[in-house]
Amino acid sequence: MSHDHSVQLNLPTPARALAIVAHPDDAEFQCGATFAKWAAQGCVINHLVCTDGAKGTWDPHADTRALVATRKVEQRAAADVLGSTGEVVFLGAVDGELEATLARRSEIAYWIRVLRPDVVLGHDPWRRWRLHPDHRAAGFLACDGIVGARDPHFYPEHRLPHHRPSTLLLFETEEPDHFEDVTGYADQKIDALFWSSALSMAYLLVPMFLLISLIIPAQYSVTGSSPKHFFTDAFFNADIKKDKRILHLYASEIINYQVRIDKNLAQTQKRWKRYKKAILFIAGSPVAFAIA
Numbered sequence: 001m002s003h004d005h006s007v008q009l010n011l012p013t014p015a016r017a018l019a020i021v022a023h024p025d026d027a028e029f030q031c032g033a034t035f036a037k038w039a040a041q042g043c044v045i046n047h048l049v050c051t052d053g054a055k056g057t058w059d060p061h062a063d064t065r066a067l068v069a070t071r072k073v074e075q076r077a078a079a080d081v082l083g084s085t086g087e088v089v090f091l092g093a094v095d096g097e098l099e100a101t102l103a104r105r106s107e108i109a110y111w112i113r114v115l116r117p118d119v120v121l122g123h124d125p126w127r128r129w130r131l132h133p134d135h136r137a138a139g140f141l142a143c144d145g146i147v148g149a150r151d152p153h154f155y156p157e158h159r160l161p162h163h164r165p166s167t168l169l170l171f172e173t174e175e176p177d178h179f180e181d182v183t184g185y186a187d188q189k190i191d192a193l194f195w196s197s198a199l200s201m202a203y204l205l206v207p208m209f210l211l212i213s214l215i216i217p218a219q220y221s222v223t224g225s226s227p228k229h230f231f232t233d234a235f236f237n238a239d240i241k242k243d244k245r246i247l248h249l250y251a252s253e254i255i256n257y258q259v260r261i262d263k264n265l266a267q268t269q270k271r272w273k274r275y276k277k278a279i280l281f282i283a284g285s286p287v288a289f290a291i292a
Contacts, residue, residue: 014043014119016117017038017117018111018119019031019035019048020122020141022132022138023049024053024072025074026135027121028189036182036188044085047079050141051094051095082192095134100141104137105141105145107145108149109146118167121235124236125139125140143238149164168238169238173235181231
């Protein structure tokens with residue numbers, strides 16, 4: 001399945017960004033280098049972690065309560081390594097049991113309104129053959145939460161002004177069309193990932209992700225010149241401004257239609273004035289004066 005999207009490289013650095021992820025460490029794996037780059041350029045980085053990460057270990061004898069506390073500490077430490085100056089929010093859903101319910105959607109919308117990000121990043125929920133249910137649910141919650149946050153009549157109980165992010169970037173996508181040049185920020189991503197020491201397989205996963213997302217350079221001719229080689233994070237840019245452009249189009253059509261009506265009305269009034277003068281001049285009758 002193909003989309004009519006051109007390849008894009010590098011958003012303008014947002015003032016605020018928010019990653020909505022299923023588990024601690026998901027943001028570092030999927031957009032850690034992008035966050036490090038944006039943070040270095042003054043962006044306020046925020047994390048919204050949907051689950052408690054209680055199942056994030058291969059040790060069958062692990063104390064899961066202690067693991068939850070440990071992963072919170074690790075996630076905050078990883079955010080610090082990336083240069084985050086924003087919030088790290090934990091919704092606390094049980095790992096492996098996240099569902100895209102109306103109540104969870106309200107929570108996501110609430111935090112989008114509180115943190116007011118220009119760019120939201122999340123899991124692509126439409127990726128084929130995705131096994132982990134939390135990643136699917138977190139992806140749908142990010143998309144649905146944006147809709148709830150942007151429209152003023154959703155969730156009046158929040159008592160917060162609505163907020164419309166300008167961009168939604170979906171990672172773990174099959175059809176990336178947006179790339180962030182993160183050359184020079186690989187070390188920060190790796191350092192942040194190594195904070196995920198609660199994962200007994202972390203030291204095997206990090207080299208794998210490094211090979212996939214960093215060591216193999218992307219080759220794209222973005223400006224029509226010869227291909228450039230650089231390290232990238234890859235996303236699908238879900239055009240959440242498209243519906244706004246359609247509304248603007250409809251609004252402009254309505255305005256143009258009203259202008260045409262006004263012009264026709266003005267012309268009719270001018271013609272009527274001429275008719276009245278003609279009637280008064282020719283007839284001079286009481287009927288004509290009554291009409292005038």
